[in-house]
Amino acid sequence: MRKIAILAAIAIMVALLVPAMAVAGPKEIKIGVIYPLTGPAAAAGRELRNGAELAAEIANNVMPKVNMTMAKNAGVKSLGGAKITLIFKDHQGNPQMGADLAKKLILDDKVVGILGCYYSSVTKTVSAVCERYGVPMINGSSTSPTLTKRGFKWFWRTTPHDKWFTKDLFEFLVGLTKGKVKGVKAVPMAELKNLAAACEKTEWGSNVSIEIANFAKEYGFDLKANILYAAKSPDLSSEVQSMIATKPGAMLFASYTSDALLMVKTLKSMKAKPKVVWGQDAGFDKPEFRALGAEIEGILTRSVFLPSVVKVKPLAGEVNAMYQKKHGHDMDGASARAFTGLQTWVYVLEKAGSTKPKAIQQAANTISIPGNQLVVPWVGIKFSTKGDEIGQNVLGNGLIGQYQMKDGKIGLEVVYPFDMATAPMIFPFKGF
Amino acid sequence: MEDIAIQITKSLVSGLLMGLVFALVALGLTVIFGVMDIVNFAHGEFLMVGMYTTLLTSPLLGIDPVLTLPLAGITGAILGVMCYFGLIRFLIKGPMIAQLFGTFGLMIFLRNLALLFMGSEPRVIHEGWLVGKSFIVGPGVVLESTKLAVAVLSLVSFAVVWWLINRTKVGKALTATSLDAEGARYMGISTEKMNALAWAVGGASVGIAGGLLVNFWPVEPGVGLLFTMIAFATVALGGFGSVRGALVAGILIGMIVNLPPVWDAMMRLVHVSGLDIHSFKYTMVYAIYFLIMVLRPQGLFGWKQ
Numbered sequence: 123m124r125k126i127a128i129l130a131a132i133a134i135m136v137a138l139l140v141p142a143m144a145v146a147g148p149k150e151i152k153i154g155v156i157y158p159l160t161g162p163a164a165a166a167g168r169e170l171r172n173g174a175e176l177a178a179e180i181a182n183n184v185m186p187k188v189n190m191t192m193a194k195n196a197g198v199k200s201l202g203g204a205k206i207t208l209i210f211k212d213h214q215g216n217p218q219m220g221a222d223l224a225k226k227l228i229l230d231d232k233v234v235g236i237l238g239c240y241y242s243s244v245t246k247t248v249s250a251v252c253e254r255y256g257v258p259m260i261n262g263s264s265t266s267p268t269l270t271k272r273g274f275k276w277f278w279r280t281t282p283h284d285k286w287f288t289k290d291l292f293e294f295l296v297g298l299t300k301g302k303v304k305g306v307k308a309v310p311m312a313e314l315k316n317l318a319a320a321c322e323k324t325e326w327g328s329n330v331s332i333e334i335a336n337f338a339k340e341y342g343f344d345l346k347a348n349i350l351y352a353a354k355s356p357d358l359s360s361e362v363q364s365m366i367a368t369k370p371g372a373m374l375f376a377s378y379t380s381d382a383l384l385m386v387k388t389l390k391s392m393k394a395k396p397k398v399v400w401g402q403d404a405g406f407d408k409p410e411f412r413a414l415g416a417e418i419e420g421i422l423t424r425s426v427f428l429p430s431v432v433k434v435k436p437l438a439g440e441v442n443a444m445y446q447k448k449h450g451h452d453m454d455g456a457s458a459r460a461f462t463g464l465q466t467w468v469y470v471l472e473k474a475g476s477t478k479p480k481a482i483q484q485a486a487n488t489i490s491i492p493g494n495q496l497v498v499p500w501v502g503i504k505f506s507t508k509g510d511e512i513g514q515n516v517l518g519n520g521l522i523g524q525y526q527m528k529d530g531k532i533g534l535e536v537v538y539p540f541d542m543a544t545a546p547m548i549f550p551f552k553g554f
Numbered sequence: 555m556e557d558i559a560i561q562i563t564k565s566l567v568s569g570l571l572m573g574l575v576f577a578l579v580a581l582g583l584t585v586i587f588g589v590m591d592i593v594n595f596a597h598g599e600f601l602m603v604g605m606y607t608t609l610l611t612s613p614l615l616g617i618d619p620v621l622t623l624p625l626a627g628i629t630g631a632i633l634g635v636m637c638y639f640g641l642i643r644f645l646i647k648g649p650m651i652a653q654l655f656g657t658f659g660l661m662i663f664l665r666n667l668a669l670l671f672m673g674s675e676p677r678v679i680h681e682g683w684l685v686g687k688s689f690i691v692g693p694g695v696v697l698e699s700t701k702l703a704v705a706v707l708s709l710v711s712f713a714v715v716w717w718l719i720n721r722t723k724v725g726k727a728l729t730a731t732s733l734d735a736e737g738a739r740y741m742g743i744s745t746e747k748m749n750a751l752a753w754a755v756g757g758a759s760v761g762i763a764g765g766l767l768v769n770f771w772p773v774e775p776g777v778g779l780l781f782t783m784i785a786f787a788t789v790a791l792g793g794f795g796s797v798r799g800a801l802v803a804g805i806l807i808g809m810i811v812n813l814p815p816v817w818d819a820m821m822r823l824v825h826v827s828g829l830d831i832h833s834f835k836y837t838m839v840y841a842i843y844f845l846i847m848v849l850r851p852q853g854l855f856g857w858k859q
Contacts, residue, residue, distance in 0.1 A: 391698040
């Protein structure tokens, strides 16, 4: 009898202990975060860091006011409430330095995985290091299409890339012809069919130019002029003349800041008057461009996060308010995507319930985060595991904003995706 | 065919205007080279200073940007004289390589000074008599007011400099200094003063050019490079030290960079697409420049060997 009692007591103790042992994972989960914290992109680096830190703060604490799953738990629940610790490193825009830092994080700091790196060139070298060591890497903000075309097994990208953004433009143009755009009646295709594009001739602009040509064909538009111009050119009048001569319905641009300013000035002086003017972010979405004020009213630009999103996405408003309080300004494309990158890390770890690379890999490949959990206006996050884009989030999309004057101030209103429109679109473009 | 005729007219007009802009920027460079045999790498930074002078003084004084041109000219002249007495005077005693690196260093210094005080963001003038104005003078032929003003200023400046050099006593002294500085000194010409004058004239002309250009072009600390690369090609093409050469070469380059729309119109006529020559327009400029350098090293109108 006594033996039975002892055995029963042992059995009960074992029964109680086993689950406890099973959930007794690590107390902290170290994620290496590599961003350009100094150098030419230091301003973006600061935003990226702030975005990632805010996501970690929400993940590590219970925040009932924030309506997202990771705000309901303190730490990663499936790992016994282990807290996320971020180890920041500064790559200064240098791909070699990025690779060295990644090795250091993996070998010395023993990080569970990596987040970074903003610059596509640095993401390229860092992800190669991760691939070699079999360490998972999530990328939130590099948009070179080639990054997910390498068939890497340890690399996942949450942000849409330039190809997707260009596709958004054509979805939008088709939407215009079908009356899907808020405040605009269906526009006859004949009015928009002719397109003219001018892109700067570095890797970025050249790629955008190719994507525009491909999508124009696919969507049945006629790309009458597809010009590549030397970036930082002293004169853009010949480009603008050639574009105007094709009588385009829409003019499309991929330009950095000073080119974008000169382009608008030249378009204005040459009295260009297309129905639509669109810029692929970069120079068209900078404070210096906004300083042109009423001159740019009606111009469209693609973006990934606009403060006006909060009007249609309350969760973005909640997180943006926290960000505002901490840093004194709204979130932007950099901080919102860094936030989402780290958030994805938390959800993947939660699903994996382990810090072992294999388990994380499996969790990342099968994860599905719904759009209502995100601050960015995407359908969700789900990574492609086959085809020619391994590790790319297939549920992401960009925004198209239009510059509009409100109370004497210029600002961007969302016009695409159609169900997220924050204001009726001004159509046609009224001219400069 | 009508399309091509219109396009040729448009390209001729905008080529002429842009050519006169390039020529004006190159004028100061050729004057300084003509007198002193020095290539001023910081020339574009003088232009940048002229642009910032107008950008800053116009709102400060509450006057139109065009009215600040004398200030931009004076600033350019003072900067030129300061550079001469503070740096160039010592450099010319050294070997050629010291002069090259010296003005190169001056370029880096001025650019970083601008970066420190003005920041790296491009800035534009939003309002003014010339800002955003243009006139339609024919079917699709547009005259942009800023470029037109720069073109007029360019012609006036060339006339003044030509008159100064060829018709005045000071001009003769400048020419004498440039031909044989030692001989000029024996004749009682203060070559020091002549050199300083060349830097003042060069600085003033490019300063005024900057003051006008900022009505259309965004200004940032690196803006000088956009124009100096072309200015060097202009000066070399026209002939080092030749005022007339700079004018002709400037216009020639303006015409070349405005060729692509004519080419596009021709391609449309024969229904061929896909051959974009816009990205090669500056390659064409430098190809012609190389050709001239090989066939006629002294440039089109150069007289210095």
